[in-house]
Amino acid sequence: xxxVTQMEGPVTLSEEAFLTINCTYTATGYPSLFWYVQYPGxxxxxxxxxxKADDKGSNKGFEATYxxxxxxxxxxxxxxxxxxxxxxxxxxxxxxxxxxxGKLTFGQGTILTVHP
Amino acid sequence: DAGVTQSPTHLxxxxxxxxxxxxxxxxxxxxxxxxxxxxxQGPQFIFQYYEKEERGRGNFPDRFSARQFxxxxxxxxxxxxxxGDSALYLCASSLxxxxxxxELFFGEGSRLTVL
Numbered sequence: 275x276x277x278v279t280q281m282e283g284p285v286t287l288s289e290e291a292f293l294t295i296n297c298t299y300t301a302t303g304y305p306s307l308f309w310y311v312q313y314p315g316x317x318x319x320x321x322x323x324x325x326k327a328d329d330k331g332s333n334k335g336f337e338a339t340y341x342x343x344x345x346x347x348x349x350x351x352x353x354x355x356x357x358x359x360x361x362x363x364x365x366x367x368x369x370x371x372x373x374x375x376g377k378l379t380f381g382q383g384t385i386l387t388v389h390p
Numbered sequence: 391d392a393g394v395t396q397s398p399t400h401l402x403x404x405x406x407x408x409x410x411x412x413x414x415x416x417x418x419x420x421x422x423x424x425x426x427x428x429x430x431q432g433p434q435f436i437f438q439y440y441e442k443e444e445r446g447r448g449n450f451p452d453r454f455s456a457r458q459f460x461x462x463x464x465x466x467x468x469x470x471x472x473x474g475d476s477a478l479y480l481c482a483s484s485l486x487x488x489x490x491x492x493e494l495f496f497g498e499g500s501r502l503t504v505l
Contacts, residue, residue, distance in 0.1 A: 278432075308493070317394070318433070318480065318496040363432050376423035376484060377446050378494060380432030 276301045278364050280381035287354055287388050295349040295384045297338075297364035306367040307331075307340050307347040308378065313360045321349075321362070354388045361385050392417070394497035396481050402503045403471050411466045411500045415483030421445075422464040423494065424456055425480040433480055439464055468502075476504045 281296040299307065309321040309331070322331030324340035324347065331338050336351045347364060364381040395414045403409055415422050421440040425433035435448040439458035453469045462483075468475055478501050482494040 310496075317498040318482075318494075320493045320495075323493065365432075376421050376438030376440070376482065376494065377435040377448070378433075379435070382430070382432050 276305070276366060276368075276379040278366055278379055278381035280362075280364050280384050283383070284385035284387060287386070289356055289388055289390050290353045291388075293349070293351040293354045293358075293386070295362055295364075295386070297347045297349065297381060299345050299347065299364075299366050301345075301366055301379075304342070307338070308365040308367065309336070309338055309347070309349050310363045310365055310380075311360045312363065312383075318363065354386075356388045356390055359386055359388045394481055394483050394495050396479075396497040396500050398500055399498070400501045400503075402505060404505050405471055405473060407471050407504075409468050409471060409502060411468075411479050411481075411502070413464045413466070413481030413483075413497060415462050415464070415481075416495055419483035419485050419495070420462055421484045421486065422458055422462065423482045423484070424464070424466045425482065426450070427478040427480055427499070429477070436466070471504045473504050476502060478502075 277300045279298050306325045308323045310318045311321045312318050322333040324331040327342035329340045338347050338349045361383045363383045365378040397412045423438040424436040427433040437456040438446040442458045456466045458464045478499040480499045482496045484494050
């Protein structure tokens, strides 16, 4: 079945450092890929998405490229801020022709803490 | 506009009891999905409903059931509660029936503690 593997956490960085959170997936066909973020005390929010190979999703300075050849969707940001401290989840959704409509398969999450 | 709203936000039950969790989707959204998030793990898919019909079911026992009402709100019911059911239960709504075309909008969740 579908699965998502995220890098072991937590990750602790100083402000303005470069961030990479690795994500690899196993799925049949061509899933959609997502990064969701959960800020303290808030619900999950979609950060960015990519729906086909080589697409780059971007938002709030974060980027991730859908790499089918390496089945990866790594999250990057060039300069993190204290306000980026949160839990980040990589997720995949079913193929366009699949029957798993509202089902996302999530990774285990990576806790990011950014210090001033 | 209101986002996805869930109630109650916190509740404590004892083993063997029953619980009902409620979700109101964003206005205009016809799809509701339920997820279980155990502490330290990613959310796990439980159910999806679209236009009041079940469209997907995750690997959860029959003690878990759900339904969607004509106004698209939804209830998740869990019978015969076990300690392992302690988790944050998330509801998500979407405009369309397929995740590929749309994104899921999550509520803040209902935190269930089973003693």
